Amino acid sequence: MLILPEIYENLPLKPYCTDDLGGLVIRPRQTAVKMRYIQHNPPCMTHFICLDIDHEHGAMRWAEEYLPPPRWTSQNPENGHAHIVYELKTPVCTSEHGSRKALEYLAKIQAG
Known part of the structure; x- marks a missing residue:
């Protein structure tokens, strides 16, 4: 997934994220953006x-x-x-x- 730099900058530093809706984890932004679901507001x-x-x-x-x-x-x-x-x-x-x-x-x- 491509994320524009100006959107990336506004994402939380350590957002909740997951690849399946069964369980959320907190990961650094650079890892979280590779996952299917990500918290978009800090x-x-x-x-x-x-x-x-x-x-x-x-x-x-x-x-x-x-x-x-x-x-x-x-x-x-x-x-x-x-x-x-x-x-x-x-x-x-x-x-x-x-x-x-x-x-x-x-x-x-x-x-x-």
Whole structure:
């Protein structure tokens, strides 16, 4: 899998990752990016919004809904379900030190 340098830089230093959903492990970023599943946001910070699209041809659902193009998509070849990922220009701090308004806005986007 190819990961662009600017995306790699925003991944956690030691993300949770796995090749099967049976058990997560914590590995250094350079090892984790070689695995099938990887934590894309560091603790207490949201750089990426990942939307789970449970529809056939899910990776292109954004275009059907006239949404802006995502940063990247991944699609299950067996059923067409996908993840659509948007990168935030300004990350949102999700700890108690974050902006309440920014957290509320982020929650509304994720719920929509």
